[in-house]
Amino acid sequence: MKKNVRVVIARLGMDAHWRGSIVVARALRDAGMEVIYLGNQMPETIVKTAIDEDVDIVGLSTLSGNHMVLAPEVVRVLREKGMDEAKVILGGTIPPDDIPRLKEAGIAEVFGTGTPLKKIIDFVSGSI
Amino acid sequence: MSKLFDGKAIEEIDRRKEGWQKEAYDPQKELDKTFETLSGVPVEPLYTPAHNARMDYLNDLGFPGQEPYVRGVHPTMYRGRTWTIRQLAGFGPPEETNKRYKFLLKEGATGINGVFDYPTLRGFDSTEPYARADAGRGGVAIDTLEDMSILFDGIPIDKVSSSLVTCQPICNISVQSMYFANAMMRGIPLDMLTGTSQNDFLMETAITVAPELLPPKFSFKLSCDAIEFCTKHVPRWNPISFAGYNYREAGCTADQEIAFVIANAIACSEELIRRGLDIDSFAPRLSFFLSSHNDFFEEIAKYRAARRIWFRIMKERFKAKNPRSLTFRFHVQTAGVALTAQQPLNNISRAAYHGLAAVLGGAQSVHIDGYDEALCTPTELSSLTALRTNQILQLETRVTNTIDPLGGSYFVEALTNKLEEKTSELLEKIDQIGGIVKATENGWIHKEISNSAYEYQLAIESVKMPIVGVNCYRMEDEELPIQLFEVPATLLIQEKKLKTIMKERDTSKAKGALDEISRCCDEDRNLMEVIVEGVKNRITEGEISNTLKGVYGTWNPPLF
Numbered sequence: 001m002k003k004n005v006r007v008v009i010a011r012l013g014m015d016a017h018w019r020g021s022i023v024v025a026r027a028l029r030d031a032g033m034e035v036i037y038l039g040n041q042m043p044e045t046i047v048k049t050a051i052d053e054d055v056d057i058v059g060l061s062t063l064s065g066n067h068m069v070l071a072p073e074v075v076r077v078l079r080e081k082g083m084d085e086a087k088v089i090l091g092g093t094i095p096p097d098d099i100p101r102l103k104e105a106g107i108a109e110v111f112g113t114g115t116p117l118k119k120i121i122d123f124v125s126g127s128i
Numbered sequence: 129m130s131k132l133f134d135g136k137a138i139e140e141i142d143r144r145k146e147g148w149q150k151e152a153y154d155p156q157k158e159l160d161k162t163f164e165t166l167s168g169v170p171v172e173p174l175y176t177p178a179h180n181a182r183m184d185y186l187n188d189l190g191f192p193g194q195e196p197y198v199r200g201v202h203p204t205m206y207r208g209r210t211w212t213i214r215q216l217a218g219f220g221p222p223e224e225t226n227k228r229y230k231f232l233l234k235e236g237a238t239g240i241n242g243v244f245d246y247p248t249l250r251g252f253d254s255t256e257p258y259a260r261a262d263a264g265r266g267g268v269a270i271d272t273l274e275d276m277s278i279l280f281d282g283i284p285i286d287k288v289s290s291s292l293v294t295c296q297p298i299c300n301i302s303v304q305s306m307y308f309a310n311a312m313m314r315g316i317p318l319d320m321l322t323g324t325s326q327n328d329f330l331m332e333t334a335i336t337v338a339p340e341l342l343p344p345k346f347s348f349k350l351s352c353d354a355i356e357f358c359t360k361h362v363p364r365w366n367p368i369s370f371a372g373y374n375y376r377e378a379g380c381t382a383d384q385e386i387a388f389v390i391a392n393a394i395a396c397s398e399e400l401i402r403r404g405l406d407i408d409s410f411a412p413r414l415s416f417f418l419s420s421h422n423d424f425f426e427e428i429a430k431y432r433a434a435r436r437i438w439f440r441i442m443k444e445r446f447k448a449k450n451p452r453s454l455t456f457r458f459h460v461q462t463a464g465v466a467l468t469a470q471q472p473l474n475n476i477s478r479a480a481y482h483g484l485a486a487v488l489g490g491a492q493s494v495h496i497d498g499y500d501e502a503l504c505t506p507t508e509l510s511s512l513t514a515l516r517t518n519q520i521l522q523l524e525t526r527v528t529n530t531i532d533p534l535g536g537s538y539f540v541e542a543l544t545n546k547l548e549e550k551t552s553e554l555l556e557k558i559d560q561i562g563g564i565v566k567a568t569e570n571g572w573i574h575k576e577i578s579n580s581a582y583e584y585q586l587a588i589e590s591v592k593m594p595i596v597g598v599n600c601y602r603m604e605d606e607e608l609p610i611q612l613f614e615v616p617a618t619l620l621i622q623e624k625k626l627k628t629i630m631k632e633r634d635t636s637k638a639k640g641a642l643d644e645i646s647r648c649c650d651e652d653r654n655l656m657e658v659i660v661e662g663v664k665n666r667i668t669e670g671e672i673s674n675t676l677k678g679v680y681g682t683w684n685p686p687l688f
Contacts, residue, residue, distance in 0.1 A: 013260075014257060014259060017377075019581050020379070022582075023581055023582050025688055027585075037687065039339070040258075040683070064266050090575060093504070114468055
């Protein structure tokens with residue numbers, strides 16, 4: 001039997017806006033996935049939870065502009081700890097020019113402002 | 129008695145309307161969609177006096193500057209003084225934001241509207257581990273009194289009013305104290321200062337939450353401490369601006385937005401009365417901050433309804449007598465959440481409509497958003513365009529010629545009544561829970577807002593709510609036609625200043641100031657009294673916050 005997709009969702013650093021992350025968390029939960037919602041966290045804690053909970057997807061959200069510093073850091077620590085399969089995805093206010101650089105840093109997909117929920121659900125449910 | 133319409137006329141209008149609906153209005157010809165406001169109020173094809181059958185002109189509407197203030201809070205409104213153009217600004221280190229303030233003032237802004245970066249708003253120093261990646265983002269970084277003096281260097285704060293967007297009470301208690309201490313050091317008496325600070329405990333505990341939050345009742349205490357301090361020492365300062373704008377941005381509907389700000393204001397009033405203050409000593413300075421979202425008429429009705437509800441609560445529940453206590457005065461920011469990253473120049477027209485709704489609703493000051501806000505911090509060009517949009521509204525459209533121009537519109541009056549009714553129901557519910565602080569502690573507020581946010585998103589998904597460029601008229605492979613803003617380097621500059629301060633300051637004085645804060649918490653005294661003096665000993669915002677958290681503990685908001 002196919003196991004449920006497990007997702008951890010966190011807001012990066014100090015970012016204040018929970019609306020997007022909560023809406024996505026609820027949509028994924030309603031689509032039958034197991035969602036762990038962390039609130040604000042730094043990369044180390046996000047990775048620790050990802051490992052402890054054996055998640056398939058690490059969903060990061062930020063609108064503050066800290067994504068170029070903290071999102072690649074999550075990927076780096078995750079891989080350093082040997083968690084090679086979990087994918088890291090990012091949502092929020094992300095200037096388009098940053099997207100190629102984020103992908104180079106190992107972010108699997110970036111979902112900017114105005115992304116349909118369905119696109120995120122399809123991506124996450126197709127991840128295992 | 130000043131009934132708007134007589135009973136006979138209403139009967140006749142109703143009878144004829146029924147005929148019109150039967151014979152002329154064919155619902156089959158309606159577009160296939162639900163006609164309702166953004167907050168879900170059903171909208172009928174046509175409004176007539178019958179919708180306002182029970183309205184009494186003097187009791188329900190009155191005259192501007194007179195009870196029940198629905199038509200406006202000042203007798204002359206924009207014919208006497210137009211709304212303040214208060215464009216939000218703040219980014220990077222204080223040295224950079226000081227230049228932007230001077231630029232906006234030179235270009236005709238009539239007040240400062242200063243926003244602080246993420247760490248400052250949450251009570252952190254720029255250099256703390258949580259803060260480093262966010263220093264200078266979303267606003268200006270302030271760590272110490274020295275930063276505050278740099279931020280307002282060369283700006284006549286005895287003449288220009290300043291709005292300090294110190295959202296969280298944990299930020300406000302330090303940053304506002306620094307503003308006051310800076311004024312004292314410049315030789316400006318506190319009673320000359322005019323301005324507003326945000327200082328809203330719901331911002332800290334439900335809306336723009338952060339790591340290591342103060343528990344709601346302590347955040348609420350800090351908020352009330354600042355109000356009490358200003359009532360006694362800074363009488364021309366608005367010590368709180370209930371941030372309905374941000375509640376709306378987080379997901380609230382129009383009625384939730386005004387219900388929650390008013391519930392918050394009720395709680396503050398009760399607490400300050402408990403502390404021995406007279407309602408009329410502080411209520412004249414309670415101010416509100418609202419959004420202007422996409423539903424043009426609903427927004428106008430919302431502002432009008434808020435004025436009526438506030439008037440009745442102040443008059444009946446709190447027995448306020450000072451006319452200023454009875455008036456709901458508010459600043460509006462156009463809805464950031466309504467802006468799109470797609471085809472960003474479209475946001476110029478969106479924000480202009482939002483701004484128009486705000487002034488048709490009688491706002492006291494207006495910020496119009498920059499077109500690039502769904503993508504980045506506004507650039508100089510987008511800030512200037514927003515400022516000009518505000519000026520075009522004020523100078524070219526002639527909407528300022530008469531007061532409350534939509535008063536008497538059958539639709540707008542009916543919608544105003546409807547929003548008043550929905551808001552009053554929510555207020556009753558909050559009273560039953562035991563007030564807004566309890567409703568926050570038990571997660572009711574978080575649930576209300578996240579449910580609304582989720583429904584809003586589902587309406588976009590299903591295209592029930594069309595958003596141009598997002599779920600219709602989308603352009604694939606769109607080239608971004610705008611230059612994005614790059615935040616100037618902040619962390620290194622703040623780190624260097626903090627290092628110097630740590631080296632130069634009198635350690636025992638700094639420690640003494642922090643100990644005094646801690647003692648003040650234990651003895652449950654007013655913290656602002658102590659912190660205004662404390663910051664002169666060069667203690668940092670982060671040190672103050674950590675002292676408060678050491679006594680009060682931290683709290684995890686029940687969001688999911």
